């Protein structure tokens with residue numbers, strides 16, 4: 004039996020310990036904010052924060068995060084008002100929106116680590132997150148805005 | 154108009170697209186204007202009446218313009234407006250209801266949007282493709298809003314016993330100026346519903362100078378908050394009680410069939426419950442499933458693991474030899490010989506013979522996969538002769554029809570709930586993934602979600618075609634172009650519908666080939682034969698991508714050959730401001746629009762070129778290794794011009810410091826979303842130019858995921874993309890926005906690369922061609 008904390012709540016799993024955190028979150032727990040885009044750590048749609056680090060849930064097994072704290076987009080801020088979320092809305096970042104939870108989690112992790120990233124650092128830190136709709140200019144500007152105060 | 158008498162039920166409305174509500178099926182069923190709150194009055198379909206005519210009436214099921222179908226007002230004043238088109242990122246789920254709200258004089262903060270299920274008899278055509286939504290629905294939505302407003306005003310006038318001409322709607326209430334009396338929309342709703350629906354001809358539309366929302370770009374998309382908090386409900390997010398998770402192994406070659414399979418190892422995987430065959434249809438069969446073997450499990454991860462353990466023997470069938478290297482040679486050979494003539498003016502052969510100089514450009518553009526961020530996915534719950542579907546589909550009506558046919562049940566027994574789409578780009582116009590879910594749900598007698606992995610998506614897409622475009626341009630001794638022959642060879646989308654298709658359909662020929670706007674005395678367009686060996690489908694901008702690439706690259710080549718500025722060359726070729734006469738073309742198609750409303754107007758094409766040149770500072774001085782390129786193209790009846798600045802270092806590494814695009818899309822609703830579409834188009838254009846290529850060997854797609862089919866990432870995206878929107882004339886009909894931004898990007902890019910390096914790229918993707 005694996006125990007972990009998701010958005011502050013205790014969860015257990017006694018199925019296949021190799022099941023990826025992505026499908027555990029989405030199908031077993033019902034937290035569907037974390038998205039499936041590639042399954043191979045290539046797109047970042049599944050990004051969640053484990054302890055303080057952004058990880059790709061699709062290549063992280065449930066056993067890898069035993070006894071750790073997992074934060075998903077649903078748990079980033081109780082009212083959805085994390086500076087990154089607010090900046091995202093102010094700049095009207097999303098088009099289809101499907102990549103955005105992953106982008107936001109990656110950006111939030113970046114700001115934890117580096118509260119005032121340069122544009123080059125933003126581009127570098129988010130280069131693992133694909134947006135097929137092409138919202139990159141706004142993503143970059145929104146991370147910058149979040150870092151300078153929304 | 155519907156009156157909602159039960160405000161408790163209403164609360165679900167604004168959340169209709171949220172996950173938690175989608176999973177509460179009883180609530181969802183009760184939702185809706187489509188359900189229990191419909192007035193007894195029969196809904197009559199009224200044809201739209203507009204100052205300009207569009208092709209909307211010719212679409213399947215045409216247009217419905219009835220406020221009672223699209224608008225509901227609750228006693229507390231909350232106005233619910235139906236969005237009947239699918240949201241895949243363009244903002245249409247916000248824009249169309251916003252038009253209604255504008256004409257109603259509703260307060261947007263008290264408007265809720267509800268997504269319509271697939272029901273074209275009720276809502277009119279719902280195919281969200283072809284960059285048509287605003288183009289076809291701006292006027293009908295205005296009429297719906299104006300009708301609702303008129304009914305509210307009549308109700309208020311009656312209540313006060315004053316002539317209707319003395320009252321007017323303003324900001325969610327109706328006021329009688331003379332006495333200062335006011336009544337909110339909620340107070341008037343019940344009476345307004347009893348008013349006759351006014352005749353369209355007599356409707357008074359708002360004076361655009363009084364618009365509060367339209368054309369302003371100040372309203373954010375309705376799903377913005379939910380998207381940023383993970384609550385927005387996509388197809389992938391639908392969860393039903395007792396739902397099974399399925400993935401399917403499909404024949405690796407288009408038209409291949411299943412010979413045998415061994416499920417033993419798959420069944421040993423923890424969480425796997427069942428392995429079963431899925432019916433496939435022989436190719437081509439429109440959007441019917443490919444067939445294969447499904448693994449059913451308690452979660453998607455287990456299903457994928459189970460599928461990996463399957464042992465399957467396939468018969469690859471007739472397309473087993475499809476090979477992209479050989480096929481390219483075939484296309485090139487065909488392009489060098491005469492083909493079916495689809496446009497002819499003057500005598501191109503004679504003119505090419507007498508020309509002082511002939512410039513030949515042969516351009517190759519490979520297959521592309523859509524790879525929308527959300528891979529295909531669908532949930533179906535089939536019970537007896539009834540089917541309920543939740544899916545991200547661009548064609549809710551078509552999906553409903555196809556589900557009914559596939560299951561052999563009446564269409565009326567099929568409900569298609571349209572979720573948000575995590576991208577579409579044309580892929581989600583084809584509902585094979587929904588049909589798979591329906592077949593499996595029927596067999597398992599349980600709700601089933603079919604999830605495509607990214608590998609499934611890349612392997613079994615309805616791909617963008619592959620083409621060779623060959624242009625021969627003859628110049629006289631003064632450097633004037635006197636002859637233009639364009640041969641386009643590409644497998645047609647029609648091949649997905651009918652076997653043995655070898656020619657492109659009018660809708661493909663009409664995308665940049667036969668509608669080429671240049672003023673040249675001798676023009677001939679030809680379409681040599683090409684057979685398809687895989688499923689070909691619409692990809693954002695469709696045939697405009699190769700056509701604009703070829704035509705606008707040739708403009709760059711001609712500028713170079715005659716030692717002229719690219720922009721000057723382009724304007725000279727476009728020629729005088731005029732309406733292009735296409736009488737020499739048998740079927741000019743014109744995006745389904747009447748030529749009277751949407752002619753090819755070279756004055757508008759010239760204007761976007763001039764606007765982008767001015768705003769984009771054409772001719773500005775640049776650092777070494779940088780270059781500017783320009784391209785212009787009319788598609789989806791909009792006019793676009795793009796300038797790209799490239800920087801190429803001494804290793805051949807390409808970056809894009811700046812992009813400027815000017816768009817004339819006529820009358821528009823939300824300039825902020827136009828901007829986002831054009832920004833996105835630059836990314837998609839750069840993506841396909843740098844990397845986009847799907848290849849086949851032994852009939853199989855050789856790529857599988859974002860590692861070998863890369864798409865553009867943020868660290869390579871243009872540093873800045875500026876969008877310049879042409880202010881519309883008072884009566885300019887609206888035209889497309891979602892697609893037109895893509896086609897001019899790649900040719901502007903390669904023209905810029907030529908300016909920077911002297912190297913002419915004629916085949917995409919650029920890949921390693923610039924490396925030194």
Ligand code: FES
Nearest residue numbers: 040041042047061
């Ligand atoms: S789904 Fe995990 S990185 Fe793409």
Ligand code: FES
Nearest residue numbers: 099100102134136
């Ligand atoms: S908003 Fe559609 S993929 Fe990013």
